[in-house]
Amino acid sequence: MKIVGVVLTPVAFSDPPLLNAMGVHEPFALRSVVELRCEDGVVGLGESYGDLAFLDQVRKVLPELAGHDVFDLPGLRRIVTRVLGGAVFADEHGLTGGFSVSKTIASVYSLFEVASMDAQGHYLGRPVVDLLGGRARDEVDFSAYLFYKYGSHLNAEQDVWGEVLTPEALVGEAKRMIDRYGFKSIKLKGGALEPDHEMDGIRALAEAFPGHPLRIDPNAAWTVETSLRVAKELEGVLEYLEDPTPGIDGMAKVAEQASMPLATNMCVVRFEDIEPAFRARAVGVVLSDHHFWGGLRDTQALSKTCEAFDVGLSMHSNSHLGISLAAMVHVAAATPHLTYACDTHWPWRSVDVIAPGALEFRGGAVAVPDKPGLGIELDPDALARAHEDYVRCGQTKRDDVTYMRKFVPSFEPNTARW
Template identity: 55%
Template sequence: MIDTRITGLEVVPIAFSDPPLLNAAGVHEPLALRTLVRLRAGDVVAWGEGRGDALPADVVPAVRDAVLGLDVFATSRIEAAVDAVLRRLRPELGPRARLTSFAPVEVAALDAQGRLLGKPVSELLGGALRERVDYSAYLFFKWAGHLDAEPDEWGEALDAAGVVAQARAFIDRYGFRSIKLKAGALHPDREVEALLALAEEFPGLPLRIDPNGAWSHETTLAVARRLDGVLEYLEDPVLGIDGMSRVHAETGIPLATNMCVVETAHLLPAVRTDAVQILLSDHHYWGGLRRTKDLAAICEAMGVGVSMHSNSHLGVSLAAMTHVAAAIPNLDHACDTHYPWNRADDVVVPGGIEIVDGAVAVPTGPGLGVEVDESRVEELHERYRAAGRTARDDGGYMRRRDPNFTDALPRY
């Protein structure tokens, strides 16, 4: 009889290298923050990865005590136990924050289930419907290097030529077959020029742009006119469901979001007003892989397309994203990933997961199908402790270069 009880749960905050990527909130700091969950069940060790603020340190002992002894296959009971702790100790947290806390625990539980059964996580989610999951080249305007540091391997990208060179490097190295450009950092004219240069340099590749709500309604309409027929979709050009609905009504351009629909309560208003045509799911804040698959089913019923959002992450998250993406029937756009920017500090053993020809092969080994280098985990944990940071501050870092910078939106 296999012992499937949870016998240990540790939460390990980590910090890893991140380039100076510009965005509407400012610029990425030298270190990105993430949370790893190490879960023990029976005779296996399993892993989950979440946002840097996924599990606050003050709740970890109580969360661990609440899940010890539970069957690792009973994820509903595990979620209820985690939720009860958060409601008691952090009553200010809303439903979305509590789901963010549970997500890496759920991934670790699924990893453990797969390891105990000798099956990949995709099989636990109903089976992989595709052998490979497509990802998009995720481009950023960026400084040549961090403040007071030498230029990094990617170099500067502050104009169209720099962005095209960055795209060429990504495509040559990883074979991407679609491109996303993060916008909202520079004047829209410069960002449009970069996208048009990408369209000329890489004809036929689907293109998308994401200003994270940094544009006004009028600016968005002007951009939409200039990019008519160029974009696969436009992501979060303005803030809010009402703003997105107005843009779509006046332009007809497909709109995607990971900002105005982030809870199930947002779905119906967004659909009723035709504000969103593609929902960018993210298991890190929708509550895990099973909830993400459920979300995709709701989108299918409502006639909304599905893709996947990304933030700075490592290979545990990439594996989890790939498993759930493989099991979603109506995934109809290449997913986002920051992995090329962060892979140099990965905790996954080299060769465990790779982007080849713009796609990641669905791991077929047990659980997530990747192995974690625990010495690397400890190294990144020590880096976290030495940094003394517990929250991301893109705006504060930008103000070290430009004291007048404000992250108030819309900006243009």
């Protein structure tokens, strides 16, 4: 089944002022939506980053796709590799590890691989999970993803979540999220406030939600010494400690003494990183992400590698819409070793580009869609509105640092600050 046309649509949607080690989220999150239009009226959907640097790389590939068979995924990878060559899409916000040629190719390929598999599923009348080998589970668990945050963007009214800078406000944020979505585990984005303050937040969550596995991710904002102190003080409280300090060497030093596993989506972000990280025993859990690991099948390859070395697997999230959520659900459902609840930014978005009803959180989990492909439908009107927001907002990249300096002029990124 050949591709007869491709439509790439950059979109934007409102994002609250969420704090992290690199600063604060801007008023809009950027994404891209691709439609692979194939023979027989079949359309395959994909979603990925919306930064201009990424879009520029994707646009180089678009003219090469006409006439390509969506079942020929190795050929698709060859096209992307040939076209991009030495191109590098820079990780400007600094939260998912450095970019490289291999990671750029994997990211661009992933966008088209998901859309191709969606098209395959529609053509065959089978859900993507079946194309990935079948269901290891009927639903996929997700965690409540908490953030410290300002009450509003600059020159705007307070948003519906309000300011969250204290342990009490953090518990309130968690309660609201859990009441609505039923999450049974909790992740806190750290690295924004003093480590002791963030530990107080974790302790407050542990008291308010006994039995909920807890995680904290400071995005490498702490030194090795601080990371060891946090690991010791939160022993028996954390399910895992995510990226407390920069680099494989630093993570290995912490992992050697920490009682809980260390997780990462910063120092192991491509297959080349696996050998040095696993040899150093730097990580106990890898956070996969099909957007930059090379798609759904490469996520499964990563899973088998982790399983062979007795390393756990979870799933990282960035601000996303329903196409990405659907892809996450299908690959997680088809991957037996992915046993930790996945991350998701889903509660933080208020709009989507897909028709409602296909993806619902019940008890903190999303049931695997039974319909063909990803099991979702594009909402053309919603897509048009999201594209209008992209044009209107004027953002072309994610820049947490510069936006944070509008709140705190002297701000510097918090990497290994504490």
